[in-house]
Amino acid sequence: MKTSLRQTEADFPLMDTHIHLDLYEASDQQKILADMQHSEVQSVISVSMHLASCKRNLELARQNAPMVRPAFGYHPEQALPSSAEMNELLEWMAEHSDEMLAVGEVGLPYYARLEAQSKGRSWDNRPYEQLLDQFIAFAKEHHKPVILHAVYEDADIACDLLEKHKLTRAHFHWFKGSRNTLQRMADRGYYISFTPDILYDDEIRDIASRYPEHLVMTETDGPWPFEGQFTGQMTHPRMTSAVAAAWAELRGLSLPEGRKQLYENAMRLYDL
Template identity: 35%
Template structure:
């Protein structure tokens, strides 16, 4: 099993080797460790060097924070160009939704321009995008990704209106669901709509979940529960879902 979106650099580093050994024993083969800014990108690369088989690193800048400064952007872009053969994706990048109203019209224009630069960078170094762009931001993000034909993308924890979900699916991009799919009908509906060949699983850890996971630490082990739920929704065996979602992740995130 492959957790395709986790903030591994936010876990307790002193416990990571024990934790990862345990996760591996339980069947978690790899994770895409996504970064949120420049320092998180350096930490994520270091995690890849420490756990080269387990950690597929993605470098980027989380869109739900103020627009990236020029200096940080320049350093991050050159880091990605230099390390592009080591890394699995550009991410987490995208467009803001939750913090959008804090932005002025000109800032919003700037973050859209910057996202297009991320798309072009990923295209230049032939890496997929690990994208955060939910609700009213999904459609614009999809349009901007479309400016680079053949660019591969993964819309993580997708939440969007029906028509926009359909557009994402038709575009052939990948979509992932989190542990929320185990207890929320909105996410279960998404699983019904997305063909198994385009579906990925992720935890967005250490993000805390509700429902049966309330009060528990989020780890890649929750991917097992997601696989179980997808199997139930699609009327397939767990083994089939496990196999296909792993193949999908390899197809997108092959280093």
């Protein structure tokens, strides 16, 4: 039987829908988890980088359910896995699909491609697109949402693949892109999430001001560090409180209205 995380509407809890909890030092992991016991943050979705990362996240989730819920995948901003590594990962994911909330983090290597091109190196994006195609097919087969690292023009490729497999439960984390791509994503009901840079990044604030209110969520992408009022701080799920407040202000909502919307969006996408 599925354990529900629903609380009364008066509670308006927070969710960090994208964090790399396994990448924190063990002492910082324990601090975050201890803090969550006494905070407004109800749960986090801990995304994976590769098979070893998947295994660490599964253990964290087993030890700290339902505060920690794992997503399994292979982050695109790294060297491609071999065929044997990919087969091993997919087989392991299938074996643990009942403990997996989503497929992720998967996507396309926008920043690695830019770096390679800036140094005059040739780049073939097709193997990464084929890899993403496999993960989306897996998500469709196992009835899971997919958590995507796909920004700017890469988002259109991701949309093509989602449409190919008729997968509608998609979460583009920390999205940046054109208004045309945003409209395409919104028309198909794909979700996006905002990090603490919504407080100071004009590009992100513009996206937050226009993307449909029923398709947005909060995240931190920790341990990635942030600027502004967060400079020098360890990225912590409690920062989603500031994200929610900034988003609510941008949309002209009261803080309770904003937090309720963001929470219910995450619960709907992840069927919690």
